[in-house]
Amino acid sequence: MSEKTIEMTCVVCPIGCNLKVTMDGNGKFLSVTGNKCLKGAIYAKEEVTEPKRILPTNIKVVGGELPLVSVRTEKPIPKKLLFEAMEVIRTFKVKAPVKRGQILIKNLLGTGVNVIATRTVKMDKGT
Numbered sequence: 861m862s863e864k865t866i867e868m869t870c871v872v873c874p875i876g877c878n879l880k881v882t883m884d885g886n887g888k889f890l891s892v893t894g895n896k897c898l899k900g901a902i903y904a905k906e907e908v909t910e911p912k913r914i915l916p917t918n919i920k921v922v923g924g925e926l927p928l929v930s931v932r933t934e935k936p937i938p939k940k941l942l943f944e945a946m947e948v949i950r951t952f953k954v955k956a957p958v959k960r961g962q963i964l965i966k967n968l969l970g971t972g973v974n975v976i977a978t979r980t981v982k983m984d985k986g987t
């Protein structure tokens with residue numbers, strides 16, 4: 861099978877280099893050009909072999925001034941786990957108060973990545 865080249869933009873920093881990634885006929889990473897630094901090469905290889913994403917979502921809050929708290933994974937997790945991760949996160953409830961930056965789920969799906977609150981939710985004064 862012949863080599864394949866795909867183009868992508870590096871999103872690691874605001875420069876946004878245009879990358880050209882070459883793979884063999886089996887989709888194995890061969891090389892990258894267009895990157896101004898090593899981080900871009902690492903990003904390109906990861907993007908074609910095991911793409912990862914930060915997962916932003918919400919968790920239910922019990923006894924809070926708001927019914928939900930916005931959360932995200934501390935680091936990107938494998939893209940193939942996003943759906944399963946959403947299913948797990950959906951079942952969680954946390955008790956108010958919740959502080960911004962607080963770890964709400966440790967080691968999500970064994971990835972070693974925690975889920976943290978991205979805002980503060982105080983206790984509901986009426987409860």
Ligand code: SF4
Binds near residue numbers: 872873894895899
């Ligand atoms: S390759 Fe390096 S300089 Fe270019 S966007 Fe990526 S991180 Fe930034």
